[in-house]
Amino acid sequence: MRVMGAETEYGIHAPTAPGANATMMSARVVQAYAQVTRQRAAGGAETRWDYTDEEPLHDARGWTLERGAAHPSQLTDQPPVLDAEAVALAYGREELELDGQDESGTLLMNMVLGNGARLYVDHAHPEYSSPEVTNPRDAVTWDAAGDLVALATVRRLAADPELPAVNLYKNNTDNKSVSYGSHENYLMPRSVPFGEIVRGLTPFFVTRQIMCGAGRVGLGQDSSIPGYQISQRADFFEAEVGLETTIRRPIINTRDEPHATADKYRRLHVIIGDANLSQVSNYLKFGTTAMVLSLIEAGLAPKVEVHEPVSALQTVSHDTSLTAKLRLLDGRRVTALDLQWMYHEAAAKLAQDTGVADAVDGDGHTHEVLERWATTLTQLDSNKAAAASSVEWLAKLSLLDGYRERDGLAWGEARLGLVDLQWADIRPEKGLYYRFLARNRMQRIVDDGDIAAAVTEPPSDTRAYFRGRCISNFGKDVVGASWDSVIFDVPGYGRLQRVPTREPLRGTKALTGGLFARHRTAGPFLAELLGQKSTPPPA
Amino acid sequence: MAGQEQQQPQSRDSQVEEDVPEAPPAPPEAQASESTQGVDDLLDEIDGVLESNAEEFVRAFVQKGGQ
Numbered sequence: 001m002r003v004m005g006a007e008t009e010y011g012i013h014a015p016t017a018p019g020a021n022a023t024m025m026s027a028r029v030v031q032a033y034a035q036v037t038r039q040r041a042a043g044g045a046e047t048r049w050d051y052t053d054e055e056p057l058h059d060a061r062g063w064t065l066e067r068g069a070a071h072p073s074q075l076t077d078q079p080p081v082l083d084a085e086a087v088a089l090a091y092g093r094e095e096l097e098l099d100g101q102d103e104s105g106t107l108l109m110n111m112v113l114g115n116g117a118r119l120y121v122d123h124a125h126p127e128y129s130s131p132e133v134t135n136p137r138d139a140v141t142w143d144a145a146g147d148l149v150a151l152a153t154v155r156r157l158a159a160d161p162e163l164p165a166v167n168l169y170k171n172n173t174d175n176k177s178v179s180y181g182s183h184e185n186y187l188m189p190r191s192v193p194f195g196e197i198v199r200g201l202t203p204f205f206v207t208r209q210i211m212c213g214a215g216r217v218g219l220g221q222d223s224s225i226p227g228y229q230i231s232q233r234a235d236f237f238e239a240e241v242g243l244e245t246t247i248r249r250p251i252i253n254t255r256d257e258p259h260a261t262a263d264k265y266r267r268l269h270v271i272i273g274d275a276n277l278s279q280v281s282n283y284l285k286f287g288t289t290a291m292v293l294s295l296i297e298a299g300l301a302p303k304v305e306v307h308e309p310v311s312a313l314q315t316v317s318h319d320t321s322l323t324a325k326l327r328l329l330d331g332r333r334v335t336a337l338d339l340q341w342m343y344h345e346a347a348a349k350l351a352q353d354t355g356v357a358d359a360v361d362g363d364g365h366t367h368e369v370l371e372r373w374a375t376t377l378t379q380l381d382s383n384k385a386a387a388a389s390s391v392e393w394l395a396k397l398s399l400l401d402g403y404r405e406r407d408g409l410a411w412g413e414a415r416l417g418l419v420d421l422q423w424a425d426i427r428p429e430k431g432l433y434y435r436f437l438a439r440n441r442m443q444r445i446v447d448d449g450d451i452a453a454a455v456t457e458p459p460s461d462t463r464a465y466f467r468g469r470c471i472s473n474f475g476k477d478v479v480g481a482s483w484d485s486v487i488f489d490v491p492g493y494g495r496l497q498r499v500p501t502r503e504p505l506r507g508t509k510a511l512t513g514g515l516f517a518r519h520r521t522a523g524p525f526l527a528e529l530l531g532q533k534s535t536p537p538p539a
Numbered sequence: 540m541a542g543q544e545q546q547q548p549q550s551r552d553s554q555v556e557e558d559v560p561e562a563p564p565a566p567p568e569a570q571a572s573e574s575t576q577g578v579d580d581l582l583d584e585i586d587g588v589l590e591s592n593a594e595e596f597v598r599a600f601v602q603k604g605g606q
Contacts, residue, residue, distance in 0.1 A: 011600070011602055012602070013599070013600050015590075015596065015599065018599055022602070022603045023603075123603065124602065124603030125602070125603075169600075173602075174600050174601055174602040175597075175600075176601055176602075178601075178602045178603065180602060399581070399585070402578045402581065402582050403582065405578075406578075406579070406582055414593040414594040414597050414598075415589070415593040417593070417597040418589060418590060418593040418596055418597050419585075419589070421596075421597060421600055422588075422589060422590060429588065430588055432585060432588070435581075435584060435585060435588065439581065439584075441581075
């Protein structure tokens with residue numbers, strides 16, 4: 001359907017160590033996973049991230065921001081390093097005795113996983129970036145696999161008597177004015193004018209939250225107004241288009257960092273979504289957005305423009321009745337549901353015209369996305385109780401309303417805030433979403449077995465297969481990797497061997513499965529891959 | 540739960556209204572006992588897993604800036 005991927009920053013909290021340094025805790029999470037997977041034992045260190053092709057200051061509108069003008073958080077092409085001085089300031093010298101430091105006294109905080117994902121410290125949060133997948137079902141699967149990765153780190157830290165237990169939350173705000181993101185990435189042809197992307201996506205992004213918002217207790221960035229809203233992220237958006245992700249957050253982000261052949265593709269970086277535990281909400285988030293991008297590429301997106309989109313975004317989020325009217329520039333007044341139906345209608349027509357939704361000859365995904373999209377919009381319009389088993393904000397609201405009714409709680413009560421927070425605890429015994437799932441109050445798109453398999457298995461149909469298998473099979477010889485490279489340090493080669501993986505749809509199991517099957521060691525594997533008939537040349 | 544889903548449409552400035560919890564309209568009689576029972580069971584279960592000191596726990600959940 002389309003190459004896409006998910007990024008999740010987890011909220012992090014050590015209840016028994018109030019005030020603990022968030023970056024240090026996040027580094028412990030990554031290190032815990034290295035211990036769980038024995039990746040460190042195999043390689044001597046985590047696989048380092050290869051920053052060679054990172055371009056966080058390239059703007060899709062055709063320019064590059066000067067480094068001096070960038071917010072420090074935008075410089076994601078530099079390794080996140082917690083240096084000795086910072087650790088000592090926060091903790092005292094004894095913390096420097098922790099293992100995991102290299103010779104320079106720094107903690108490195110990146111792992112490339114056998115499933116093709118990346119686990120790393122992003123400022124003050126542990127972040128899991130899923131491998132590249134080709135459809136929304138796989139996006140749900142490998143994103144949920146990240147929650148199991150996070151769970152494994154929580155368990156590991158809980159079992160270590162030397163370290164405070166750490167809780168991780170799949171949410172987007174602490175309700176004290178801080179928000180952290182869950183991002184989506186979609187591969188697009190570079191030939192599509194960026195202005196068309198902005199025009200086509202903005203009304204869709206303003207309104208898709210009614211299907212995939214995760215729900216939030218509190219209104220305003222600091223939750224100063226009691227209440228409940230649809231989206232966790234909406235109140236943190238302040239601009240229509242821009243490069244930033246942590247300040248002046250824009251509805252359309254312009255980061256132009258393709259992680260692929262740059263003159264052919266762009267990677268559309270989407271920062272407006274909520275992190276979803278609900279599989280159906282997550283599925284619709286990826287599936288419908290991918291279809292709207294196809295509409296934009298075909299020049300067939302609905303011709304609608306929302307008046308003041310940032311304020312409209314917040315209006316939609318604050319209106320749990322779904323009846324608020326948004327003003328369009330042509331004078332019409334429409335609801336969020338009306339706008340979503342316009343997109344659905346256009347997407348269904350395009351799918352019919354191109355045949356991608358055909359039961360036999362289609363792509364195997366578009367038909368289901370269209371069906372679930374229509375079903376969800378119909379339920380949201382006329383039967384919200386039915387939608388509560390699939391739409392995350394409604395599922396959480398049903399629980400909160402239960403408490404409000406039984407205990408007569410007002411929206412400002414701390415217990416409702418706790419329910420909101422604990423909904424997103426990734427431990428099945430504590431996370432309230434998981435209690436719903438266990439009671440069959442939430443629908444599933446993928447089963448637990450597939451999610452568990454995705455913790456170690458890469459998707460078979462993208463370059464993530466090559467990356468993941470290199471890590472799993474030859475981990476001790478892989479010294480670095482990124483979305484578009486794998487770097488080997490193999491005995492016999494005089495220097496590091498960097499294998500570029502610029503084409504997201506190459507490196508698949510179909511193309512490289514035989515290569516992995518034929519070689520058990522990296523040397524001959526690399527020799528065949530690089531087209532060398534004989535053994536590697538002597539150093 | 541079922542009763543709550545049938546709320547009357549709110550105005551766009553729902554912040555103001557949500558300050559005051561509204562009395563939910565009565566759910567349809569036939570569903571009422573069954574759904575109420577289900578919700579009670581659910582709340583009992585969740586009471587048992589909620590962190591003990593809500594106020595302190597929520598206050599202590601402070602994050603540094605993110606993306």
